[in-house]
Amino acid sequence: MLKVDNKQKQSEKFVIKGNKKLFGEVQLSGAKNAALPMIVAACLGNEFTTLKNVPTSLRDVNILIEILSDLGAVVTVEGTKISCKRGDFPNKKVAPQRASEIRYSLLLLGLTASFSEEIELPLPGGCKIGDRKYDLHILGMEKLGAKIEENERGLFLSSQGLIGNDIEFYLPTTSGTENVMIAAAISKGKTTLLNANTRPEVIQLADLLNEMGVKVTCNNRVVTVEGQDTIPGGVEVSVMPGWDEAVTYAVAAGVTGGEICIPNFNTSFIKEDVRYLNLAGVQVFEWGTSLYVSGKGEKKTFDLFTAPYPGINSDMQPLFATLALAAKGTSTIADLRFTDRFQYVEELKKFNADINSFGNTAIINGGKALKGAEVRATDLRGGAACVLAGLVAEGETLVSNISQINRGYENIDLKLNLLGADITLQG
Missing domain, CATH: 3.65.10.10 (Enolpyruvate transferase domain)
Incomplete structure (x- = not known):
């Protein structure tokens, strides 16, 4: 390698x-856009979930690992293999400013909401290719029962526990779909996401969540998640x-x-x-x-x-x-x-x-x-x-x-x- x-x-x-x-x-x-949401989802588990074939030399991957570790998740890296578990995530209420450098930091909203916690997240970065809204991320979190406020510093999310719901997107967003899947993993009841993006990376995220103990289906622009009280983790999956x-x-x-x-x-x-x-x-x-x-x-x-x-x-x-x-x-x-x-x-x-x-x-x-x-x-x-x-x-x-x-x-x-x-x- x-x-x-x-x-x-x-x-x-x-x-x-x-x-x-x-x-x-x-x-x-390994596919970067598959690995990033899988790393966040792996932090849902109480036990280490191991991801193989992760492109660990990529800047976005390293920034995400640094952010999660700074917020209390336990992440270890060995070559192209990463092991993650919740640890004491989130151990602080404000995400590091470096989270603004990558768009996938938005998935911290779903991770935080699933644990009934709160966090302030700087607005995300990524490629400057026009109007990349995050309104569907906010819609998804609020439909599940979380509260989000936007101010000059970024997005502030607070959650007192999530309840499954039916959510329809006006366009099939990839990271918005993944955010809802991660948030709904620990919730009461069933979440059905319509007009979801069910591209290969999203399907692999669903496969990972199923391995970790969540019940997820993902096909033809529809995703369903049956929320769990807790997620054991402790599995090993290879990134596509x-x-x-x-x-x-x-x-x-x-x-x-x-x-x-x-x-x-x-x-x-x-x-x-x-x-x-x-x-x-x-x-x-x-x-x-x-x-x-x-x-x-x-x-x-x-x-x-x-x-x-x-x-x-x-x-x-x-x-x-x-x-x-x-x-x-x-x-x-x-x-x-x-x-x-x-x-x-x-x-x-x-x-x-x-x-x-x-x-x-x-x-x-x-x-x-x-x-x-x-x-x-x-x-x-x-x-x-x-x-x-x-x-x-x-x-x-x-x-x-x-x-x-x-x-x-x-x-x-x-x-x-x-x-x-x-x-x-x-x-």
Whole structure:
């Protein structure tokens, strides 16, 4: 397992020498967006719950562990294995200010509410990709009986015990769904959550809660939780491999005209992504327990709309935009969730790319040769898109603000280098 120092210097940049095809095998890390809610949920238990295959070098994972530990939870880390239990969480009424740095700190609301406690939480951070509301988190907590007040310092939650309820979201939020699941785990009665997001990470959270002693069902945008008086924990679960990482490396093979193998992974969670990859001329198929990707064929244009799972996640559209640059002709990408995720478009233009965005749509006229450029990672996936463009651009590319990229990818530079890329760390 590759390891790097988690302390990312703000001045560090990726230096990429492009025009290299990628070939070989790449190992996936555990999925960050599955691991983060699982770590919080593991703290519901009275006994240690152990999570394996956790991407422990990621900044967001480490910040969450620090916050939980500071608030009294017991968390131990050994390589890619984490063991968690409640301990005396919450041992204070104010969460550390560092909780503002990650969006998943919102799940502390559900954890605190389940224990009939109170906490003041600074407003959460994460990628700056437009209007990322937390009103559905508040709705969910209040429907279960908790009280939440918002002030200039953040959110103050108090709970005197939760009672199950029927809750309907006006849109299927991922972390909002997870927050309700965690809160309802220790409650009286049954909670039914309608128009929930039942994407793979949420399904795995449900599986973990069931293993820990909660009764949860999760499918077709409906989640039910039968609350318990207490949760024993004491189980061991492995975090799913990063499907988003798999799509990233598949696109990398596509744009460079290379061929890669992803062992111990299949298409079950990325069927719609695979459909679009195939439409774009990238062959993706399973063989045994591995996934194979060939980007040797001619790239084709496509029209993509993001949608809640099982559709294309909004996270992935910057990557597909880079793939569209390799296809001669016009492709379109419409993001129906986060219109401000198109901040990366201005960065891709610096590569001599013919790409423009307006409203919730990007128009890509592909087939032009890309040239190396100095660009900035605007957010996690926008930064990954810049790395992918740098892989095929003529000359040298410098990508700054790479702490954004390293929030969600473990050792992306080292993994790509093992496939034949030429990426060095500067600064």
